[in-house]
Amino acid sequence: MSSSASASTTGSASPRFTDDHVRQWREEGFVLIPDFFSADEIAPILADYERIYGLPDPSGSGRARVETDGESIGAFRPDQFRNIDQFPYEGGREMNMISMHPQLIAFARALLDAPQVHMYQSHTWAKYTGEADYDQVHHCDFSNHTLTVPSDDVTLRTVDFIIYYTDVTDAHGALHYVTKPDAGKILRPGTVFAPEDKQQALKAVEKSAAAPAGTLLAHSIDTFHRGTNLTKPGGHRFTMTVGYKAAGNDMISFHIWQQAAGRNWEAIFRHASPEQLRVIGIPLPGDSFWTERTLKLTRARWPEWDMTPYFEAARLTS
């Protein structure tokens, strides 16, 4: 992938990622890009998170309290997964459109080396100091994304993005990760299982994904990482998890957009380009799916969607 090739998928904007980011993701399994999103892009989304999830009392009181020692080996606990909602969101245009941002789509294509990609996951996550013990064991995120295991072929894996809306320091529960080469020295290269007796060794070489608001973290379903605790009194961490796979990879799934038909699709149809809608399975203008019948029925179903390019490509004006 050359930068000039990626430019053609981001419109006139220059790419926010480089060949080196792609190489790092492929070799190490993780890449962090601070300032992938600008302060102006983040601000309205942060305001939506604050409205939807609320800001903590600075004293830390008012949220459920858990005591954590920071020493024991972590675990998955149901209360870690509160304050999660899925796309499309009850927020504004920016909150809804960011997970289909042209730069994110272009980056997913480059990482997966796939001409077309599909967004199969997008959810918010608001964490608060004391609301849960967020400390987890090292794991790979494949077990609820596929019924098999991560592929040998990079194109058949996934890109799991995390977008930071607040500054995420270690005191704000930064994700910790182990690079592929480091994990390969402790476990067998390529394995996605981390037994309990290897957890301390993984922890000893883990790196922190602490970074400021606007950062994009990219990892995958075959990369070892874990959630950590928020320790800052009255602290909070607002992030969004967005998953892409190669279009047509039926092994991978998470959210089923079709099951969420009653959600805020208006926000998407009002603002998304055909290229953006394609990543959630809507055929491009000119596709043979679009006949006079399907065009007119779809317009009747989503009257807020301006389908002009689709009608024009089918040489229909109304």
Ligand SMILES: O=C(O)CCC(=O)C(=O)O
């Ligand atoms: O939110 C994080 O920092 C990581 C959480 C995580 O890895 C998980 O729940 O699978």
Ligand SMILES: [Fe+2]
């Ligand atoms: Fe995870």
